[in-house]
Amino acid sequence: MMRLRTPYQALYLFSGILCGLSVLSGCSTSDKQGGTRQINHVVLFHLQDPADASALQKDCAAWLKPLPEVSYYACGPHVDVGRTNVTDDYALGLIVSFENQSEYDAYLKAPAHVMLVEKWKPEFSGLTIYDIGNGTLD
Structure with missing residues (x-):
């Protein structure tokens, strides 16, 4: 010591x-651009077969993470931190962030995003989506 x-x-x-x-x-x-992220797109995937979460996570990483519009990417399963009031009813969570509305719009139309949704849509039993801004409520 x-x-x-x-x-x-x-x-x-x-x-x-x-x-x-x-x-x-x-x-x-x-953070690819080094700026403030203005839009945080949060998706909680509910899968018919939760065992498919690993394959979905790999596809998200391969198809969404490299998109130039995405300034921040995180994707993974629920983490049990011992709090009973934390929702754990999803198989996989995704967060992608964007600097502005035009980058978010471009992401929604990006062929990789469209293909991922088309491939996985039949496997979803539900989706929960939140778009969260970094602005103030003033």
């Missing part, structure tokens, strides 16, 4: 940890 002999060593160590965390947090997103 490292022993800190002076207050300055503790300050340097703390500063180093903060710098490291700020670098890591910058690497943890898929």
